[in-house]
Amino acid sequence: MKFAITGATGFVGSLLVQRLQGKGHKIVVLTRNTAFAQKVFPSEAFANVEIVAYTPNVSGSWQSVIANCDGVVNLAGEPIGEGRWTPERKQEILNSRKLGTQKIVEAIANANPKPTVLINASAIGYYGTSETATYDETSLSGNDFLAQVCQAWEAEARKVKDAGVRLVILRFGIVLGNGGALGKMIPPFKLFAGGPIGSGRQWFSWIHVDDLVNLILQALTKPEIEGVYNATAPNPVRMADLSQTLGQVMNRPSWLPVPAFAIEALLGDGAIVVLEGQQVIPKRTLETGFEYKYPNLQPALTQILN
16 A cells, blocks of 8 residues: 655654554655655665655645545644744744645645545644543533644645545654653753653543554554544643653652643643643543553553663
């Protein structure tokens, strides 16, 4: 089979490409930076990978490569947790998802033959934040900036159904693996200066990167999978529990908290990503029969760090 992937050079996308190639599939990598993509996927090791330059929010000749693909995985989007949320930065975060998805859907609608499925990323930021509420796929959306971004992102993806294409929206939790959010948390622990961020009471809904990639693969290949699914482990934890478990796995103390004002000074409004959270349960995901390799935090961290 043949699949087109945006965001393929990222933390999740690169592992997905490796797994698809390992299964003998062909992959079209849509990327803004072909030179970087060629370093990530050197031709001698990735013979089944075709690298195509594209501008995410602009129509162009790149859209023609969607034809003859069996499925599309749209993972592209500006990083949310890096840098201050200036008005310009917030617009970039929104446009990269809304307009980027719009152009992917446009390409699918115009393709002949069309892909049969679009797997579109979203995020658990859709639900807003709370220390007390529990959310599943049927829960209403929040009204903060991230919730509004996710609403706009998903609304564009849903238009692909007008073209008769199956749609799967995966609302990502915090992805744990060699990189990403965990990569930023580990250095302080190595220096014996690790601890919970902010109050420690905020919920941390996470997923091991291997489980996330397996979930994407399931969504690509099982036609009965359709609609919205939470891409989170079934056992979310509070930030204090995350820090304690990370300290235990690394054999380091976890008592030195990072005060909220320090994160706010660094990230401004973007601090909401780490200072507030939500308890998200993958109800529909579990109902599909999906089997998590890492449903619990300690084994997940142990595998990643060892």
